[in-house]
Amino acid sequence: MSTSHSTRPLGRTAVVFDLDGTLVDSEPNYFEAGRELLARYGVTLTWAEHERYIGVSTAETLQIWQDKYGITDPLDQLLDEKNAAYLRLARRSTHAYPEMVAFVQRLHADGVPMIVASGSSLAAIHAILEGTGLDAYLTEAVSADEVPHGKPEPDVFLEAARRLGVEPADCVVMEDAAPGCVAAHKAGMRCIAIPYVASAADDAEFATAGLLFRGGQREFTAQAAYDWLRSSAA
Missing domain, CATH: 3.40.50.1000 (HAD superfamily/HAD-like)
Incomplete structure (x- = not known):
């Protein structure tokens, strides 16, 4: 009632x-998921850099990274990959x-x-x-x-x-x-x-x-x- x-x-x-x-x-998990993703493109993500995107949606963050690092893979692909990595980490420990x-x-x-x-x-x-x-x-x-x-x-x-x-x-x-x-x-x-x-x-x-x-x-x-x-x- x-x-x-x-x-x-x-x-x-x-x-x-x-x-x-x-x-x-959850930020440590988001950081690790982003670090893994960017490493595939030869980019090293630092915690200080990650802090700049706290409070920004994942999709918007990835669009910024596409422009900043010249990543040409589709946004949907990047989003799926980062979300999959994050979910794996989040389920393990949050x-x-x-x-x-x-x-x-x-x-x-x-x-x-x-x-x-x-x-x-x-x-x-x-x-x-x-x-x-x-x-x-x-x-x-x-x-x-x-x-x-x-x-x-x-x-x-x-x-x-x-x-x-x-x-x-x-x-x-x-x-x-x-x-x-x-x-x-x-x-x-x-x-x-x-x-x-x-x-x-x-x-x-x-x-x-x-x-x-x-x-x-x-x-x-x-x-x-x-x-x-x-x-x-x-």
């Missing part, structure tokens, strides 16, 4: 979760942030509508949610592959709100990357930012966040995020 708005501690609030770098630390798991469980217990909105493929999203056990709480997901434009455009977040049947203004986005914060702002949604690269906390894109954990996941706590949601809902 669903919980009515009047009995929910957070009122009409719905929460939209980015996946990679927010719920789980670390879910404990405080994020606690936060999801708290929201689930309160009957808060939740959905995952990610630049990853639906296959990758579901593989990670199942592998970490988060699928017990997060049963809805939308991929940027399903909308015309990825982050920093608001399409994936607006689609998430549509699927939940809620107004964008009632949504709070959980994000680790600047493009996601920009997308949340464009969508008319509030945002809790947990920068994956803590040194990026001063970037202008994070200034629109209603709550910013400057130290990233090291600073984030489920209680602090919940308290902010409760106060903003009130």
Whole structure:
């Protein structure tokens, strides 16, 4: 039985979760998948270079690499290859942030509508949610592959709100990357930012966040995020 708005501690609030770098630390797997792919073309991908693409959809990243490194193989082929490598790595091991798991469980217990909105493929999203056990709480997901434009455009977040049947203004986005914060702002949604690269906390894109954990996941706590949601809902 669903919980009515009047009995929910957070009122009409719905929460939209980015996946990679927010719920789980999947970046090491994305880095390794990208490193393997580019190595076939004689390109060495460094972690510092990889960090530049955090928050950018896989398809857009690959298009950048095509232009940058003169890769002429079709985008679809590159996408299939990178996704296959990533899924192999993700199924083997993906670390879910404990405080994020606690936060999801708290929201689930309160009957808060939740959905995952990610630049990853639906296959990758579901593989990670199942592998970490988060699928017990997060049963809805939308991929940027399903909308015309990825982050920093608001399409994936607006689609998430549509699927939940809620107004964008009632949504709070959980994000680790600047493009996601920009997308949340464009969508008319509030945002809790947990920068994956803590040194990026001063970037202008994070200034629109209603709550910013400057130290990233090291600073984030489920209680602090919940308290902010409760106060903003009130």
